[in-house]
Amino acid sequence: MYSKYLSQVLCLLLLLLAWYAQALDKAPSIFYPLPTQAQGKVFVAQNLFLGDEGGIWIHDVHGKVVFFDGQNILPRRGSVLAQDSGHIAYFDNAFWSYVENEVYRTYPAQHRELVFSLTAGSVIKNIGASNGFIWLTDDAHFYTYNIQTKRIDTYPLSDMYQFNQVSQLTINDAKFLLSKWVLATNAGVYLSDGESFSHVLSSKKHFIEKLYFSSKNRELIVGTLNGALIIDIKNPNSQHPKRIGYSHVLSLAETDNEYWVGTEDGLFVYSFLTNNVVKLESNDQDSNGLPGNQIYSLVNDLQGGIWIATDKGIRYFSLFGFRFERNQQPQLIHNQIKKIIPRLDKKGYWVLTNQGLYQFDSNWNKIKLLFNLPINDFVQLSNTSLWLATHEGLVVYNLETEAEESSHLPFNLRTAGILHLTLDNNGLLWGANENQLWSYDVGANTLTNYGIDWFVDAFLPAKVTLLKATQRGLFIGTDHGVYTLNQGKIVFRRPTSGYGRSVNILEGSNGDIWFASSYGLFNLSHDRNEFNSIPLAEDNISPKCLAESQEGIWLTSSNGISLYNRQGDIKKHYAAPHGLIHNEFQSGVCTSSIIDNKAWLLSGSRFGLLRVSPSKLVTATPPNTSIIFSQISIDHTPVMIGRSRFNPLELKYGSSISFLFGSLPESRTQSLEFRIEGDGQWQPLEGSQLTLDHLLPGDYRILVRDHTQYPQNSTMNSLSFVVAKPWYLSSWAILFYSIIVLGCVAVASLWRSHWVAKANRELKSQVALKTEQLRHQSKIVLTNNHQLRKQLQIRHVFVEQMLDSISPTLDQLIYRTQLNQLGRLERLAQKVKRELTLLRNVRSDKASTQQIYDLSIILNSSIDSWRDEFDKAEITLVVNNELQQSYIESESFNFDLIFNTLLSDAVNRLYRNQSLQIHCYERERRLFVVIIDSGDQMMNSSVDGSTSGFEQEELHQLMRSSGGEIHIFSSSERNLTELSWPSVDLLTEESEAIELEDAAEKVTIDPLEKEWLKKVELLIQQYYSDPEFSTSSAAKLLFVSERSLQRRFKAVTGKTFKEYLNEVRLEKACQRLLAGEKISQVAFDSGFNDPSYFSQRFKHHFGLSPTQFIDDNE
Incomplete structure (x- = not known):
């Protein structure tokens, strides 16, 4: 019996050891902190809730609730809840909390609202949410609230005490599964059955902290003080449930292939595909590690990631990061990786660190340190030898004998320090230190040194950063660009200088050469000798290393890993927070290989060595953002x-x-x-x-x-x-506005119509008045025109009669001259003088001097001008002129206007076959002209009391201005008009002699002055078109002073030289305008520089502008 029990105990111990070994499998992982950690802010959350549309709600240990959207913590101060609470539930983007027996719901940034209350005296102890229900518990009951139906169900806890012996039953968690409730208590798990509960035997009497139900696997995960139990809901009373972890479970979550269990002793992941349990660990001191051991909350963001709340902050883990395998062996973590290449036997890798050179097998399990001394670079020439570049020289290491074989090398290679090595396809080994380049023929044992003079002087001092032998020759990477060596010539490729320090060079399978430099990525096409810039995944990132696989060209950078096709187009990019860390990759440390028929991409990282399958990485889709x-x-x-x-x-x-x-x-x-x-x-x-x-x-x-x-x-x-x-x-406001507008329009229309009607009436009356005035004025104008024509005719007749009267006198003068009758000749000459004087006095310039006129000649001229009009009207004109000497004196000549007015009035008043009598005689040294007719009465001949367009008062005024008097006697039988002037004698001989002398005093021009004036006029005709021609230039051409020219010209012509020059220019311009030339051209050709000044002078001289002058002549 004892041996039986002992064997059972041993079996149990073996099972526990196997389980512990399984649970303690560790996987290095990357955990991403919140951005606030860089600001020194650490959020310790007791619960995490996933927002309905993304983001994470953080319920911290102080009872505050904030929201994290990937960049910001909201609100920046305080909490979204009005009151801090240690127990809350989250459902449908609302938070549920309680105070005593009242349950509240709070939407973020809104006021809380009371939803329901329990019976008075109840004190709620805990609250939670599950599948559309809010559950609550107090000391004696379990309550559920259906959010949609708002129904409250109550379950007594008294029946549960029969399954345990605790003094006080505490409900820690509850889940609604299908149609039943599952409760996690301090005495096991209980399942509802109607209004009562039954105990789940597989949970025993353990303290249960958390529950999680997997609808996909139909399993209930129960968190105990000793790990999590997986209970099949089809067989809930199974005595051997699966167990995850071994510590107090604080949180549970599920992904597509795993259960995540957070405990007080770390984070465990159980794969239900392999049944393996892995504990996720990382460096607790690193910012991308998982600090703390207590995992308070786990939330699957449904986008390929898990949010983890620990006792030292919140972290994010990307499930996509499982594709990146990290080897964190001490030899790789604590030493910087400098170079990695696959072995020629395809059984592992050579890894160079700052400690020495390591040999790894394909599974990275067997590690061998070949050289524990600083090595700068190395190449493998064959399966049996490694060539190592050190500060003491070149070392040849035999892999079979594990001994150095460097004695056959030239002395310079064995003693001079070497930094870089590369091997070309012709068996030449190329090497360089900071500024020297050489080549060594391994078969011929010959060394060729290229010296240091090949650097471009503008970039000195300079140093070599890498060497790469390709089919197109040797490429030399430096700190300022790339050099090429081909057929013994080293050439600097100047376009590469803009990319900075050369970091890595790759020869593609198609012959293209790819270059990674500090400032960018570029390549050299195999069919063209041109460098092409390649875009990066983001601006301002730093390329690190290049590798090629069947999928394309891979680039590691400070921002992650990018995949390019061979044409230089970016196809994929992988970065944080999907398993990679910013600035983790080492410069120039990467390779691709196929070992054991598996393709791998390897890269050196600050956290060890990163390995990934290119084919799996390309086919995987990163989580959407x-x-x-x-x-x-x-x-x-x-x-x-x-x-x-x-x-x-x-x-x-x-x-x-x-x-x-x-x-x-x-x-x-x-x-x-x-x-x-x-x-x-x-x-x-x-x-x-x-x-x-x-x-x-x-x-x-x-x-x-x-x-x-x-x-x-x-x-x-x-x-x-x-x-x-x-x-x-709003609609009613717009309707109100419309009514107001329509009313205003109607009022305005009425007012306008009234105003327009009034204005039309006033305008109509004004138009009628103006029409009548214009009609009357037109009659006056016609009459005045007729009078003016008659006046002009009278003057012509007067002149003709004067000439007729002079003509016989001249004939007699000629005759008497022939008869030598001198006395008679003198009298005839005096007569001619008088008649000429009378003719000269006939003018109407209204001068204030007294003039002598022959009244008889003026009257006869007027009668002769009107005789045709009287004949047409069949009115008899009877003239009785008894005047012999009919000279009168007057200041103005208006006799023709007086006689014209009276004769015109008579034509209008008299009827056919009536007669007009005109009697002229002299009485008591006054000359009388009496006009008698039997026509209409003169006072009634016109409505306005006028005579032939003149007011009778105006006629009296005309008589007074001529020095005469007028008397009008009018009755129904006869009209009589009497005109009289004082008679004057002829001029005396003395006055005549004075006037003749005055006439003889007319200015005469000396012949010499005429000749000089003619010369000046010719000069003006020659130079008037020159704008620079002026008084000074004319004086120079005449060889006189300007002042002398002005004074002499003024004395001869009475004008200044400038006035005369402007008159000539304007006359010439007038002729050109009449010829049809343009105004601007005429201005310039006439000596004017400014057309506007020309127009001003032209208008001043002619009274019209050039444009008006042209229009009038057209």
Whole structure:
């Protein structure tokens, strides 16, 4: 019996040892901290909740709740809950909390609302959420609240005490599975059955902290003080459930292939594909490690990652990172990797570190240190030898004898320090130190030294950074660019100087040469001798190393790993937070190999050696990045955090709305762009915040996505909101405005019609008045025109009669001259003088001097001019002229106007066959002209009392100005008009002699002056078109002074030289304008520089502008 028990104990111990060994399998992992850690802020969360549309809600140990969107912690101060609470539940983007017996619901950035209350006296102890239910517990009951139906069910806890012996039953967690409730208590797990509960035997009487139900595997994960138990719900009372971990379970989560168990002693992952348990560990001191052992909360973000809350902060783990295998052996972690190449026998790798050269097998299990001394570079020439570059010279190591064989080498190679080595296809070994280059023919044992003079002087001092032998020759990488050596000539490729220090060179399978430098990536095509710049995954990142596989060209950089096709197009990019760390790769340390029929890509990292399968990495799809509306503010006041229930939002007209965006899991380098639905073009978003102002009323939908080179692969999110119409833009307000506008239009129309009607009446009366005035004025104008024509005719007749009277006198003068009758000749000459004097006095310039006129001749001239008019009217004109000497004296000549007016009036008043009598006689030294007719009475001949267009008062005024008097006697039988003037004698001989002497005093010009004036006029005719021609230039041409010329010209012509020159220029311009030339050309040809000044002078001289002058002549 004793031996039986002993064997059972031994079996149990073996099982425990095997289980512990299984549980203690460790996998190095990368955990990403929150960005706030770099700011010195550490969030210790007791619970993590996944936001409905992304983001993580953090419930910290102080009871505060904040939201993390990948970049920001919101709110920046305080909590989204009005009151801090140690126990909360999260469901449908709302937080449920309790105070005594009251249950509250709080949407982020909103006020909390009371949902329901338990019976008075109840004190809630715990709260949680599961499958649309809110569960609560107090000391005696378990309560459930259906959120949709708002039904509350109560379950008594008294029946559960019969299955245990605890004094106080505590419910730590609860899950609603299918149609039953499962409770985790301090005395095991219980399953509801109606209103009672039954005990799950497989849970025994353990303290149960957490529950998790896998709907995919139909398994219940139960967290105990000694690990997690996996219970099959089809057989819940099984006595041998699977166990994960061995410590107090604090949190549970599930991914596609694993269960994650957080305990007080670390994080365990159970694969239900292999049934293996792995403990995830990392360096606790590193920023990408997993600090602390207590895992308070685990949340699957459903995007290929797990959020982990520990007692020392929050971390993110990417499931995609399992594809990157990390070898963290001490030899690789604590020493910097300098070079790695596959062995020629395809059985492992050569790894060079700063400690020495290691040999690894294909599984990285067997490690052998070949040289424990500093080595700069190495090459493997064959399966039996390694050539090592050291500071003391070149060392040849035999792999079979494990001994050095360097004695046959030239002395310079054995003693001079060497930094870089490479081997070409012709068996030449190339080497270099910082500034010297040489080649060594291994077969012929000959050394060729290329010296140091091949560096470009402009870049001195310089040093070699790497050597690469290719089919196109040797490429020499330096700190300022790339040199090539081909056919014994070293040439500097100047286009490479802009890329900085050469880091790595790769010869592709198609013959292209790829170059990784400090400032960028470029290649040299196999068919062209041109360097082509290759775009990087992001700007301002640093290339590290190049490798080639069947999938393409791989580039490690400070931002991750990129895959290019052989044409230089980027196809894939892998970076943090998907298993890689920024700035982890070593420069020039990478290779690709095929060992045991498996292709691998290896790269040196700050955390050891990273290995990945290129084919698996290419076919895997990195997790998508979700765009989150992390905070929405209206008028700078937050109204929504984490995208709560209010959808769509409604804001007042005139309010501003701000959106704060986040993105997970990639957040640090996220570039966003947005557009409003209806706008065709996407706009880049600078930063992570967008503010919209001055929006018109209506429905809006804003779309935001991450900006990538491939928009079809980008993720997008949207949010709708409504800008409400203000009261003054509502329908009834618009109707009210319309009524007001129509009323104003109607009032304005009525007022305008009234005003227009009044204006029309006034205008009509004015038009009628003006029409009547114009009609009357037209009659006057016609009459005046007729009078003026008669006046002109009278003067012509007067002149003719004077000439007729002079002509006989001249004939007699000639005759008497022939008869030598001198006395008679003198009298005839005196008579001619008088008649000429009378003729000279006939003018109407209204001068103030007294003139002598012959009244008889003036009257006869007037009668002769009107005789045809009287004949046409069949009116008899009877003239009785008794005047012999009819000379009168007057200041102005207006007798023709007086006689014209009276005769015109008579023609209008008299009828056919009536007669007009004119009697002329002299009485008492007055000359009388009496006009008698029997026509209409003169006072009634016109409505306005005028005589032939003149007022009778005006006729009296004309008589007074002529020095005479007028008397009008008018009756119905006869009209009599009497005109009289004082008679004067002829001029005396003395006055005549004085006048003749005055006439003889006319100015005469000396013949010499005439000759000089003619010369000046010719000079003006020659130079008038020259704008520079002036008084000074004319004086120079005449060889006189300017002052002398001015004085002499003024004395001869009475004008200044400049006035005469301007008159000549304007006369010439007038002739040219009449000839049809352009105004501007005429101005320049006439001696004027400025056409506007020419127009001004032309108008001043002629009274018309040049344009008006041309129009008038056309």
